[in-house]
Amino acid sequence: MFAAYAARIDRDQPLNGLELGERPAPEARPGWTTVNVKAASLNHHDLWTLRGVGITEDSLPMILGCDAAGIDADGNEVVLHSVIGQSGHGVGPGEPRSILTERYQGTFAEQVTVPAWNVLPKPKELSFEDAACLPTAWLTAYRMLFTNAGVRPGDSVLVQGAGGGVATAAIVLGAAAGLRVFATSRDDAKRKRALELGAEGVFASGERLPQRVDAVIETVGAATWSHSVKSLKPGGVLVISGATSGFTPKNGELNRIFFLELKVVGSTMGTKEELASLLSFCAAKGIRPVIDSTLPLDRAREGFEKMAQGDLFGKIVLTV
DSSP states (O other): OEEEEEOSOOSSSGGGGEEEEEOOOOOOOTTEEEEEEEEEEOOHHHHHHHTTTTOOGGGOSEEOOSOOEEEOTTSOEEEEOOEETGGGTTSOTTOOOEETTTSSOOSSBSEEEEEGGGEEEOOTTSOHHHHHTIIIIIHHHHIIIIIISOOOTTOEEEESSBTBHHHHHHHHHHHHTTOEEEEEESOHHHHHHHHHTTOSEEEETTOOOSSOEEEEEEOSOTTTHHHHHHTEEEEEEEEEOOOTTOSOOSOOOHHHHHHTTOEEEEOOSOOHHHHHHHHHHHHHHTOOOOEEEEEEGGGHHHHHHHHHHTOOSSEEEEEO
8 A cells, every 4th residue: 555654764854764655554453443544634743753753763664644534444434543552442451552653553544553442433524634633733732721721711821833733723722612812923924824713812932922821832842931931820831742943941930930830731642532522622613623735645745844844834634
């Protein structure tokens, strides 16, 4: 079957390790099911895999891709939850949880095999392309907002780095849930798009907000960390799920964190139950993921290049 896969690890030039071509079809295994992929979406996790994060050389070649929607063996339209081994379903009792492509072949292919427990019904209101955007970036944003930040309608939230998949999802979901959403970006066009998606106010990166907020959704990392901490109300919460600009900020702002009793919470992906809630929320409220572009699988390299350059707003979807 045709697939986009990591053939080599290159920490400095990750796209050098990306190959497109034929790979073996997945083999059946007890408790697992094979899904015919109709659409899959790119995540920064795929670039990190090409850099060797979360994977070792002896796992290569590895088909990339965490997210997918497609048709299962019984003809059902389904969405995949990409965290493998949660609660031990489908794997050995001592195996830790992982994300697709860390241990098991991913979704950028004509077919993918996952534990049957990881398959959820796709709401009829969502297209395959819409549904394929949800299991990583949108699920991450959902958990950051409603589980780890614990915000409620009327609360205020700052979303750093409008344009990325998680940040875009947080703006849309937050606005739909009745939050007061503020967003930042270095790019004026991305700030305007954030307003169109429901942000109450948009600002240049590092610009002082008109008020402090209850929570910050942080995926940028080092470049925005200080601004995120300074933007919080006393007792506020900073939820971080990524660090695309680097892991080590110049100023940790520790004095503000302890003096204002701020909370810093790490967040990774989400549970199958949260994904089911997200799917229902999108279907019921008419929410649709923001899709930057849709490409056939054989043009996956174009999508990777666009994501690596940061030249996108929303998700890049690959169709099979």
